[in-house]
Amino acid sequence: MPETPAFQTGELGLEQMEAARGDWARLASGALEPNAFFSPGFLLAAARHFPPPERPRFIGVRDPGGALVGLFPLAAPGPSGTDGFLRLWRHELSALATPLVDRARPAETIAAFLDWVEAGRASAGVLFPRLPVAGAFHAALREATQGRRQLAVIETYARAALLPGASAVEKMAQAGGRKRLNELGRMRRRLGEMGALAVDVAAAPMAVRAAAEEFLALEASGWKAGRGALLFDAALATFLRSATRMLAEEGLCRIVALRLDGRAIAMMIAIESQNRSYCWKIAYDEGYRAQAPGIQLIGALTGLQLARPEIELTDSCAIANHPMIDRLWPDRIGVCDLAASARRSPDGAFRRACGQETLRRGLRGAAKAAAYRLLGRTPR
Template sequence: MREPSPSQESAPTSVISEPQGGEPRTPLTVECLGLSQAEVYIDAWRKLAETCAEPNVFLDPDFALPAARYLTKAPRFLFVWDGNDEKRGLVGLCPLAHPGPGEGFFPERLWTHNQAPLGTPLLDAGHAKDALDAIFAWCLKHFGTGAGLIFPMLPQEGVVAGLLRKGAAAEGREILTLDAGKRACLSGGQEPQQYLDASIHSNRRRKLKRARKLLEARGILTFQVATAPEDVRAATESFLDLEAKGWKGRRGTAFLKSTEGAAFAREVATKLAAGGKYMVVSLTLNAQALAVGLVLKSGNRAFWWKIAYDEVFAHYSPGVLLASEGTRFLLSDATIALTDSCTQGAYSMIEHIWSERMGIADVLAAVGAAHPEKFDVLARRERLRRTLRSRLKAVVLWLRQWKRGRAHAQG
C-alpha cells in the first residue's frame, strides 16, 4: 500500500473564479487537497460522480481513492466549490498528476494510470463551464503563463472536450489534439439481436454458433450476471484467478501478481458493488468459469473494464461468446445510454462485436492566452517525448517477440 508522503499532503490552496456572463452567481472556490484531505469530502464527491455532466467511473471516489493508495503516487485533487463555507456544493473535481523530475519542462497533466483508461474530469452539469474556467484560473495562478494542461484519453464528442474547444476559442488560448484514435462503444436503446446481426460479420457469427454448440455438447453453458455484493465478491475472485492463469499472469501484470494490485481490485469491487456500480458477467460450463468480464457503471454510462478467459478453451472463443452475451445484457438495460469499451490499443476483440466508434484523444490546452511562444515550446517538447516513447515501445516489443521466437526455435 502506498502511503502519501508529507510533501504530498499540501495545505488547501484557494483561488476565486468569477463566473462570466449570465446571472450573478456566487464565485467558485478551488482547493488543492492531498489524499487524506480529499477523503473527508467523499459524500459530496460520490454525489458529483453520479450526477456530473460527463460520467467517468474511474474518478468515482470508490475507484480513485483505492488507486491513489495502492497503485500510484497520490495526485493533487482540485476541488471546485460553489457557495460559502457554511453552505457550499462540490461542482468540479480534477486530479492533477504528481509532478515528476521534469516539472515545468513538460505540460501538467490530469492524473490517470494503467487501470483508468479515461481522463475526463468531473464537472457538475449545471456549472460545467464555470467549474472548468475555475480550474484553468487555478492552473494559471500556480503554473504561470505559457503553461499547458493535458487532458488524457478524452472523448472528443463529449461535454468536456466541447467546453475546452469553446473556451480556447473565446479566450484566444492554444489547444492541440494528440494521439487521436477511435474506441469501440455501444449505444443503448437498440434491439439486441438486430444489433448483433448487423455488427458481427456473418462468417464470425457462424463460427460463434458452432463454438456454442460444441460447448453445449459438453454440458450446461450458462451466462450469468452478478450484481449483489456477495455475488460480486465470488465472481471477482473467478476473474482474478482466470487473469492470473493467462497471458497477464505470465507477463506479471495480473492483479494477483502483486499485493497492491490484488488489494486494489478487491476493494474497488466491494465498494462499487455496494453502490450498485459494479457488475460481473460470466460464461460458465458446468459451473466452471470460461470467461469473466468486469463492467462498471456511473450515471447513465457503463464501462466494459476487464475481461479474462480460460486459455484451455481458447479454441471455442469464450471471450467473444461472453462479449456477445454481455452485449445483449447491456442493450436490455434501459438505464445505460452508452457503454465504453475502455480499449487502449490498436486491436481489441470487442471491435468485432461493437461496430460503433467514439473519438478519443489527449488534449493539450494552454492555461492562458499570454505568451503563446512559451506554450509552443512546451508543445514541441511534449510531441518529442511522445515520439521517443513510441519508438522505445516498438523496440521493446520487437525484443519481446525476438526472445519468444528464439525460445520457440530452441524448443
C-alpha cells in the same frame, strides 16, 4: 455594487476527500459528463493502495456556497518535474480522464481550475488525456477557453463501443459479418457439448466481492501470470478488491461470468456511472482458447447490455483497432488527448510543450513497435 463571490479552487488531501465522499458521489452522479474512473469508489481505492508516485492529487473547485462543483485529479509530477504540462490523472488501469464538473455551470468551473493552474506558474498548460471527442466536457472546455487560452489536440483515436438501436445478433453481424457470427455459434455449441453452459451477473455487494476473487484467480491462471496479473501485485490486487467493493455498494459494479458446469471460464468486470457502462477488465481460461470463451462472453454481454434501457452507451475501453472487440461491436466513440494553455496570452512555452509531447509520443510509439517486432508479437 458588491463583488460577486468567486469559486474557490485548491488541493484536497485524502482525508478531506474521504470526508467529502457524499458530496463527491453527488457530483459524480450528476456530472456534466460521467466518468466511472473518477468516482469515489475507484479513485479512493487508487489513492489508498497505489504506490505514492501513481496516486492522484485531488484538485477541487467549490462554488461560492461551498458546494463541490468540480474535481480535477492530477497525476504526480514525473522525475523531471511537470515536463511542460500538468496532467490529469490516468493510470494504465483507467480508460478515461474526464474531470467531474457540475452541469449547472461547467464553463465557470473549468475556468476556475485553469485560473488556479495559471496562478501556480509552474507549467505551460494542462494535458487532458482520454476525453470523449464529442463529449459535453470537451464542449464546455472550449467554451471556457474561447478567446482566453489556447487549445491543442495532441492525439485522437476511435475505439469500439455499443449503442442501443439493434439486437445483439444485428450488432455483431454488422461488425464482423454473418460468416464470423456463424463461426462463433459453432464454437458456442462445442462449449455446450462439454457441459452445462450459463451466464450469470454478480451485482449485489457480497456477490461482487466473491466474483472479484474468482476474477483474480482466473486472470492469474492465464498468460498474464508472468506479465501483469493483478493477483501477483499485492497493491493492485488490494486496489481491485477495494474498488469493486466500494463501487458495488453504490450499485456501480457488475461482474459477468461465462460458466461451464458452474466454473467460470471467462469473466468481465464492468463499472458504471450515470447512463454509461465501462468494460474495465476481462479474463478467460486459456484451456478453452479454441472455443474463444472471452469472445463468447462479449457476445453474451452484448445482449445483456442492449436489454438494459437505462444504459445509453457501453464503452469497450479498448485500444484503437482492437483485433477482438472491433469485430464484435460496430459502434465507435472518438477519444482525444487535449492540451490547454495555462496563460491567457499566447506564448512560446505552450507551443514548445505541445511539440515536445508530440515528439515524445512518436519516439515511444516507434520504440514500442520495434520491441514488438523483435519479440514477434502483435501490438496491443
